[in-house]
Amino acid sequence: MSIEVQHVRKIFGTHEALKDVSLRIETGELMALLGPSGSGKTTLLRIIAGLDLADSGTVHLHDEDATQSTARDRQVGFVFQHYALFRHMTVFENIAFGLRVRPKSTRPTERDIHVRVLDLLKLIQLEWLAYRYPSQLSGGQRQRVALARALAVEPKVLLLDEPFGALDAKVRRELRQWLRRLHDDLHIASVFVTHDQEEALEVADRVAILSDGNIEQVGTPDEVYRHPANAFVKEFLRDVNPRRLMAE
Amino acid sequence: MSKPHAKDPVIVRWTLTVLALAALGLFIVLPLAAVFVQAFGKGWQAYRDTILQPETVSAIELSLLALAISVPMNTLFGLAAAWAITKFQFIGKNVLTTLIDIPFGVSPVISGLVFVLVFGAQGWFGPWLTEHDLPVIFAVPGIILATTFVTFPFVARELIALMESQGTDEEEAAMVLGANSWQMFFRVTLPNIKWGLLYGVVLCTARALGEFGAVSVVSGHIRGQTNTLPLHVEILYNEYNYAGAFAVASLLSVLAVITLALKKFLEWKSSEERG
Numbered sequence: 009m010s011i012e013v014q015h016v017r018k019i020f021g022t023h024e025a026l027k028d029v030s031l032r033i034e035t036g037e038l039m040a041l042l043g044p045s046g047s048g049k050t051t052l053l054r055i056i057a058g059l060d061l062a063d064s065g066t067v068h069l070h071d072e073d074a075t076q077s078t079a080r081d082r083q084v085g086f087v088f089q090h091y092a093l094f095r096h097m098t099v100f101e102n103i104a105f106g107l108r109v110r111p112k113s114t115r116p117t118e119r120d121i122h123v124r125v126l127d128l129l130k131l132i133q134l135e136w137l138a139y140r141y142p143s144q145l146s147g148g149q150r151q152r153v154a155l156a157r158a159l160a161v162e163p164k165v166l167l168l169d170e171p172f173g174a175l176d177a178k179v180r181r182e183l184r185q186w187l188r189r190l191h192d193d194l195h196i197a198s199v200f201v202t203h204d205q206e207e208a209l210e211v212a213d214r215v216a217i218l219s220d221g222n223i224e225q226v227g228t229p230d231e232v233y234r235h236p237a238n239a240f241v242k243e244f245l246r247d248v249n250p251r252r253l254m255a256e
Numbered sequence: 257m258s259k260p261h262a263k264d265p266v267i268v269r270w271t272l273t274v275l276a277l278a279a280l281g282l283f284i285v286l287p288l289a290a291v292f293v294q295a296f297g298k299g300w301q302a303y304r305d306t307i308l309q310p311e312t313v314s315a316i317e318l319s320l321l322a323l324a325i326s327v328p329m330n331t332l333f334g335l336a337a338a339w340a341i342t343k344f345q346f347i348g349k350n351v352l353t354t355l356i357d358i359p360f361g362v363s364p365v366i367s368g369l370v371f372v373l374v375f376g377a378q379g380w381f382g383p384w385l386t387e388h389d390l391p392v393i394f395a396v397p398g399i400i401l402a403t404t405f406v407t408f409p410f411v412a413r414e415l416i417a418l419m420e421s422q423g424t425d426e427e428e429a430a431m432v433l434g435a436n437s438w439q440m441f442f443r444v445t446l447p448n449i450k451w452g453l454l455y456g457v458v459l460c461t462a463r464a465l466g467e468f469g470a471v472s473v474v475s476g477h478i479r480g481q482t483n484t485l486p487l488h489v490e491i492l493y494n495e496y497n498y499a500g501a502f503a504v505a506s507l508l509s510v511l512a513v514i515t516l517a518l519k520k521f522l523e524w525k526s527s528e529e530r531g
Contacts, residue, residue: 086432092425106433
């Protein structure tokens with residue numbers, strides 16, 4: 009399932025958060041939106057999800073115009089920066105939520121929901137935490153539950169806002185690898201936002217580098233690292249030592 | 257190492273403790289005890305007779321009626337206002353937030369007078385209401401209006417503070433997962449604020465039962481018709497029926513103590529919600 013954003017502009021008050029941004033992400037591709045804070049990367053992600061609406065421009069999901077449809081109808085998986093787990097629900101109920109709120113005609117039976125949630129718990133390797141509450145989990149565990157919850161509805165695209173931002177370095181590296189493998193198993197289009205150059209270059213298939221509401225360059229990690237399109241990209245990636253590229 | 261305050265001389269610690277307890281006893285325990293001593297001054301039988309007097313029973317009924325209408329209304333309004341103010345951006349949001357606080361800023365007597373000016377015989381809608389035989393002032397509707405107005409901010413204020421601290425992340429998550437507005441509200445928002453909501457309702461109830469000033473202005477003090485419990489206490493007291501006045505007052509005191517206990521419990525519960 010592809011994502012295509014065309015000529016998107018977004019203004020908050022007097023601040024122009026996105027200035028005519030266009031970007032295409034193919035099925036099976038893992039794209040990183042990389043940029044300093046305030047560059048518009050989270051705004052772009054929220055516009056793809058339908059959580060914010062663009063002032064002009066279009067959003068296509070799988071070549072269908074989704075510009076006017078709400079977040080509810082877009083069938084995207086979204087992982088929030090601070091996870092946004094439902095605090096009064098157990099891990100199990102958090103993951104089951106997206107299935108339970110479906111209209112009766114498309115809602116799976118209680119047994120199917122159970123099976124699906126247990127599968128996802130197995131996938132994130134947290135079966136034994138099914139009946140705990142979010143406040144009883146570590147940061148890394150919450151992150152994985154948030155991901156399982158997003159995947160439960162079998163989304164067309166997966167969007168992650170600073171997915172590793174709040175985690176310590178060791179957990180972050182483990183989860184990066186895990187996310188990469190998970191993405192390869194799912195065959196969907198995934199986009200994640202990050203301000204960490206190394207993270208973007210090591211995990212993503214392609215990287216879009218944003219600055220001040222513009223996309224400065226889009227390309228594979230190798231391309232943007234070795235052939236920066238302009239002075240900003242060159243400067244922004246100057247002190248980065250991505251292991252993946254070093255080894256080549 | 258001992259704690260720093262343990263180093264204070266024994267005499268200082270004892271003096272402070274005794275002073276604090278004496279103040280507490282003088283200003284809180286003594287008056288409360290006096291209410292019950294006076295109430296039962298003429299024995300259990302007299303107490304029972306006062307409470308079962310038709311005029312007292314009708315005051316209890318009217319107080320409960322005002323409560324039964326104003327508290328649910330303010331709960332609904334408070335929920336709606338807090339939901340709108342904390343989860344959405346719209347023009348006039350600050351104005352609405354300020355308006356909600358007006359009943360706290362205005363003296364209850366003034367609030368009562370405002371209703372007389374609007375609905376009274378000489379007021380804006382007075383002639384029309386008289387013509388259609390719909391009495392508001394010196395009648396039950398006025399008492400309900402005054403009670404509702406004075407207790408208006410309790411639920412809304414409590415919820416606005418709580419919901420602001422919780423943010424909108426969980427609502428957004430519910431939306432992306434396909435929940436409609438009702439599902440979002442009943443499955444995510446409401447369970448997250450339930451203890452805070454109950455806390456607001458308890459405060460609102462306590463105030464609605466005890467409201468004197470505004471209700472006094474619009475009531476007209478017609479016995480058996482427009483007397484609430486606090487007004488009834490005043491009437492009995494003015495008639496030198498001290499045992500009667502205190503007997504009715506003791507009912508309100510018991511309710512106050514229950515409210516206090518509930519309030520403590522809910523404060524503890526809603527602080528968990530915030531965390």
